[in-house]
Amino acid sequence: MKILLIEDEEKAVKTLKKGLNEHNIEVDFAFDGDKGAEMALHNEYDVIISDIIVPGLNGFDLTKHLRQKGVKTPVLLLTALNATDDKVLGLEVGADDYLTKPYEFKELLARLKALSRRGKEPPVPKLILTFGDTEMNLTSKEFIREGKKIELTPKEFALMEYFIRHQGRVISKAEIAEKVWDINFETTSNVVEVYVNYLRNKVDKPFEKKMIHTVFGVGYVLKDE
Amino acid sequence: MKILLIEDEEKAVKTLKKGLNEHNIEVDFAFDGDKGAEMALHNEYDVIISDIIVPGLNGFDLTKHLRQKGVKTPVLLLTALNATDDKVLGLEVGADDYLTKPYEFKELLARLKALSRRGKEPPVPKLILTFGDTEMNLTSKEFIREGKKIELTPKEFALMEYFIRHQGRVISKAEIAEKVWDINFETTSNVVEVYVNYLRNKVDKPFEKKMIHTVFGVGYVLKDE
DNA sequence: TTTAATCCTTAGAATTTCCTTAGAAAATGC
DNA sequence: GCATTTTCTAAGGAAATTCTAAGGATTAAA
Numbered sequence: 001m002k003i004l005l006i007e008d009e010e011k012a013v014k015t016l017k018k019g020l021n022e023h024n025i026e027v028d029f030a031f032d033g034d035k036g037a038e039m040a041l042h043n044e045y046d047v048i049i050s051d052i053i054v055p056g057l058n059g060f061d062l063t064k065h066l067r068q069k070g071v072k073t074p075v076l077l078l079t080a081l082n083a084t085d086d087k088v089l090g091l092e093v094g095a096d097d098y099l100t101k102p103y104e105f106k107e108l109l110a111r112l113k114a115l116s117r118r119g120k121e122p123p124v125p126k127l128i129l130t131f132g133d134t135e136m137n138l139t140s141k142e143f144i145r146e147g148k149k150i151e152l153t154p155k156e157f158a159l160m161e162y163f164i165r166h167q168g169r170v171i172s173k174a175e176i177a178e179k180v181w182d183i184n185f186e187t188t189s190n191v192v193e194v195y196v197n198y199l200r201n202k203v204d205k206p207f208e209k210k211m212i213h214t215v216f217g218v219g220y221v222l223k224d225e
Numbered sequence: 226m227k228i229l230l231i232e233d234e235e236k237a238v239k240t241l242k243k244g245l246n247e248h249n250i251e252v253d254f255a256f257d258g259d260k261g262a263e264m265a266l267h268n269e270y271d272v273i274i275s276d277i278i279v280p281g282l283n284g285f286d287l288t289k290h291l292r293q294k295g296v297k298t299p300v301l302l303l304t305a306l307n308a309t310d311d312k313v314l315g316l317e318v319g320a321d322d323y324l325t326k327p328y329e330f331k332e333l334l335a336r337l338k339a340l341s342r343r344g345k346e347p348p349v350p351k352l353i354l355t356f357g358d359t360e361m362n363l364t365s366k367e368f369i370r371e372g373k374k375i376e377l378t379p380k381e382f383a384l385m386e387y388f389i390r391h392q393g394r395v396i397s398k399a400e401i402a403e404k405v406w407d408i409n410f411e412t413t414s415n416v417v418e419v420y421v422n423y424l425r426n427k428v429d430k431p432f433e434k435k436m437i438h439t440v441f442g443v444g445y446v447l448k449d450e
Numbered sequence: 451t452t453t454a455a456t457c458c459t460t461a462g463a464a465t466t467t468c469c470t471t472a473g474a475a476a477a478t479g480c
Numbered sequence: 481g482c483a484t485t486t487t488c489t490a491a492g493g494a495a496a497t498t499c500t501a502a503g504g505a506t507t508a509a510a
Contacts (some may be wrong), residue, residue, distance in 0.1 A: 089464090095459095112473095153466080153467055154467080155467075156467095188470095189469075189470075190469095190470085190471095191468085191469060191470085194468090194469070194470085195469090202469080205477065216476090216477060216478080217477090219476085
């Protein structure tokens with residue numbers, strides 16, 4: 001990990017740099033905000049740490065400036081005292097975290113890690129399958145029909161997912177048993193029937209239109225009507 | 226630095242003045258609150274130090290008075306006894322810090338420096354996350370629900386922070402383990418469950434509405450209902 | 451060092467889900 | 481219609497998952 005430290009107290013810089021290096025964190029530093037902004041614009045850092053009070057651009061203005069320039073590197077601001085200041089609520093300049101001096105080195109380290117992770121974190125992709133007025137969110141495991149949320153157990157959800165992924169096609173019970181239950185051989189079990197039943201109770205019964213239809217002697221289909 | 230000292234004990238004034246002068250701090254002083262207010266209104270000070278019990282305007286009223294007049298100079302109140310009520314009142318009235326006699330001179334000096342710095346500093350923003358009737362102050366590590374303060378241990382706080390940062394989204398235990406505990410591998414541990422339990426006891430049990438909900442087979446969500 | 455607070459593991463209790471069983475209902479073919 | 485086959489459904493025990501209490505380990509503070 002590589003960070004930029006903006007701080008004018010020489011002593012603080014020295015200690016921090018040493019401590020961070022010991023944890024395999026590379027540290028560039030600037031003694032004032034202007035130099036810091038300059039460096040932030042021309043290098044890639046995982047995190048920027050800046051004291052609020054430094055010569056030149058202060059921590060707030062630095063953050064604002066960087067954000068305007070499109071730099072999204074996480075910024076951690078340091079301040080001198082634990083102010084009980086009820087005047088300003090919220091962090092509007094775009095800084096990502098905040099630490100009050102004196103702080104524990106461990107705490108700083110933890111925040112650094114959290115921040116560097118956040119910077120790289122790709123936005124959570126939404127995996128959503130739909131069928132008519134119905135949608136299922138594969139990430140949050142939510143199932144919604146006509147705007148109403150319906151709770152499904154993991155197995156029910158898996159079965160429903162299989163249906164919705166193969167909507168309109170007739171699916172045999174053997175196929176379902178294999179794909180959803182991993183049962184490859186002939187079996188006397190009727191789990192599939194039982195679970196189709198569970199699903200119907202939750203997903204079709206409370207509604208006018210049914211979507212799971214049985215095809216006698218063959219299996220089931222997910223379709224309108 | 227230049228300060229105003231309001232104190233009626235002549236001896237204390239003398240020692241203080243001498244001590245402060247040695248540290249390059251200029252001291253004006255007043256023997257009673259009325260005179261002190263007068264001086265504060267007509268001069269520029271970095272910090273005002275006032276004993277709570279002085280003739281005329283007492284420390285509280287003095288502070289209130291100055292704040293009403295728009296004077297934002299940091300005020301440090303001194304009191305003879307360690308009364309928590311006084312402290313609360315003092316802060317409500319707009320005082321910035323508080324020191325109980327007897328105090329170490331060194332401590333006074335440190336607070337003075339901190340306060341004078343704050344006076345020049347831009348207002349410190351609080352990093353506050355909210356969810357419904359709940360708020361957590363990342364700076365002061367305070368957690369408040371329905372106006373009641375709840376003590377959380379650091380780990381509990383971190384977990385709660387993760388929940389509140391991802392409110393409404395279903396979060397898996399693996400994700401929590403990774404992001405809050407830094408556990409990246411499969412593990413048999415149930416720390417997450419245990420800590421969700423701790424959190425619930427403090428944060429949900431005493432209240433009507435629950436906010437942490439388990440999604441069986443998946444994880445947890447922070448949401449209303 | 452002692453004390454206290456926090457953290458984490460363990461193990462059993464409680465809850466939820468899963469799957470089997472068995473009989474009821476429905477569809478099919480004669 | 482009646483026997484046969486297939487599907488549906490209710491019930492309950494097994495299995496898995498989650499919850500919770502208790503105590504030992506670790507860390508920080510006095």
